[in-house]
Amino acid sequence: MIEPLRVGLIGCGRISDIYIQNCQSFAEIDLVACASLDLAESQAKAATYGIPNATLPQDIISDPSIDAVLNLTIPAAHAEVSLASLDAGKHVYSEKPFATTLADGQAILDRAAAKGLLVGNAPDTFLGGRWQTCRAMIDRGVIGKPVGAQVFVGTHGVERHNPNPDFYYQAGGGPLLDLGPYYLTALVFLLGPLSAVSGLARRTFDQRKIENGPRNGEWMDVEIETHVVSQLAFAAGPIGSMTMSFDVWDSDTPRLEIYGEEGTLCIPDPDPVFGANIFGGPVLYRQRETSRWTHQPRPTGREAWLVAENDFGFNENARGLGLLDLAYAVRKNRAPRASGDLAQHVLEAMLSILASAEQGGAMIPLTTPCERPAPLPRNFSQRPQP
Numbered sequence: 001m002i003e004p005l006r007v008g009l010i011g012c013g014r015i016s017d018i019y020i021q022n023c024q025s026f027a028e029i030d031l032v033a034c035a036s037l038d039l040a041e042s043q044a045k046a047a048t049y050g051i052p053n054a055t056l057p058q059d060i061i062s063d064p065s066i067d068a069v070l071n072l073t074i075p076a077a078h079a080e081v082s083l084a085s086l087d088a089g090k091h092v093y094s095e096k097p098f099a100t101t102l103a104d105g106q107a108i109l110d111r112a113a114a115k116g117l118l119v120g121n122a123p124d125t126f127l128g129g130r131w132q133t134c135r136a137m138i139d140r141g142v143i144g145k146p147v148g149a150q151v152f153v154g155t156h157g158v159e160r161h162n163p164n165p166d167f168y169y170q171a172g173g174g175p176l177l178d179l180g181p182y183y184l185t186a187l188v189f190l191l192g193p194l195s196a197v198s199g200l201a202r203r204t205f206d207q208r209k210i211e212n213g214p215r216n217g218e219w220m221d222v223e224i225e226t227h228v229v230s231q232l233a234f235a236a237g238p239i240g241s242m243t244m245s246f247d248v249w250d251s252d253t254p255r256l257e258i259y260g261e262e263g264t265l266c267i268p269d270p271d272p273v274f275g276a277n278i279f280g281g282p283v284l285y286r287q288r289e290t291s292r293w294t295h296q297p298r299p300t301g302r303e304a305w306l307v308a309e310n311d312f313g314f315n316e317n318a319r320g321l322g323l324l325d326l327a328y329a330v331r332k333n334r335a336p337r338a339s340g341d342l343a344q345h346v347l348e349a350m351l352s353i354l355a356s357a358e359q360g361g362a363m364i365p366l367t368t369p370c371e372r373p374a375p376l377p378r379n380f381s382q383r384p385q386p
């Protein structure tokens with residue numbers, strides 16, 4: 001067991017509940033304080049979950065007893081809060097996107113390196129059981145050498161279920177920056193870093209109407225592109241395509257498929273809005289010799305080792321798993337898996353897709369260094385682990 005990391009949470013909005021619940025279940029994380037711009041909001045969160053201290057962001061940043069900041073603010077505030085936390089000598093784990101500009105992302109990495117601190121970033125879904133299973137299957141050669149990938153996420157935005165959807169339609173939001181990190185991070189985990197990307201994008205509606213909650217009927221301006229298609233080239237050779245849209249009412253297209261020389265992996269997401277958040281869930285595959293899909297996990301059969309491989313744990317909504325891995329990284333002096341380098345690479349890919357779309361769709365080479373993250377050790381769910 002490592003010495004627990006003392007963590008202060010900044011940002012007590014919608015996503016904070018699941019983080020708080022999970023962090024409080026991890027013995028390696030001691031959630032000692034929470035803050036938001038609205039003190040009443042943080043006080044309510046602290047009261048609900050028994051967090052010892054409800055305060056303002058600056059108090060967390062200036063508290064010398066806090067080791068790390070969990071940054072769950074809105075995208076436009078990620079860089080400001082992460083940089084202030086690093087300046088105060090704290091490790092940072094932030095929600096996605098890493099930052100809204102590549103320069104801000106680089107500033108975070110540079111500041112962390114200069115101070116000898118670690119930076120982690122969401123999404124950590126790729127550490128979940130489903131994605132670890134996919135990785136094990138690819139590494140075991142179940143589908144042979146990877147050829148390519150296809151990703152499709154089509155929803156009609158968030159204004160029918162989120163009462164404050166404005167930031168999804170402002171700079172730093174949009175389907176690509178909001179949903180792209182889940183899929184691009186998973187792809188880099190499965191296939192390795194990207195070498196170049198291209199994109200086409202459009203904005204179907206200049207205004208969108210909030211259709212739930214107290215602001216029902218209010219119109220918002222749309223500042224970003226809401227239907228984005230892209231092409232992906234991976235450094236190791238596979239090629240792929242990816243569509244991210246807030247302008248699609250429905251689709252039966254699977255969320256993600258990986259094609260190999262000997263077979264196909266298919267990752268269906270049944271829920272078009274929340275499917276991207278899934279840590280666990282089925283993995284389908286078929287191989288050269290099989291004529292139909294094989295459902296993973298399956299209880300028996302000749303691929304018994306696959307059943308064992310599927311037992312990674314973390315199949316529920318395990319948000320915070322990346323922070324848990326960062327806690328081990330801090331104590332064991334290694335890099336976190338859901339790292340700032342990975343997030344910056346994914347950010348560069350997304351911003352390059354949008355830049356390519358502005359320039360008519362040419363391929364843009366990527367320059368940010370990033371390594372294919374290591375799989376989680378099989379025993380990670382029964383910590384302590386190496």
Ligand SMILES: NC(=O)c1ccc[n+]([C@@H]2O[C@H](COP(=O)([O-])OP(=O)(O)OC[C@H]3O[C@@H](n4cnc5c(N)ncnc54)[C@H](O)[C@@H]3O)[C@@H](O)[C@H]2O)c1
Binds near residue numbers: 012013035036037
């Ligand atoms: N809501 C979701 O389902 C969801 C899912 C996955 C990821 N995320 C990501 O999590 C992040 C937060 O999303 P949310 O839905 O919880 O947002 P939210 O608007 O509900 O909450 C944002 C919180 O950040 C605080 N905040 C905003 N600006 C700040 C600043 N400058 N300094 C300090 N605190 C500040 C606000 O006071 C509030 O407590 C976003 O990056 C989003 O992309 C959200």
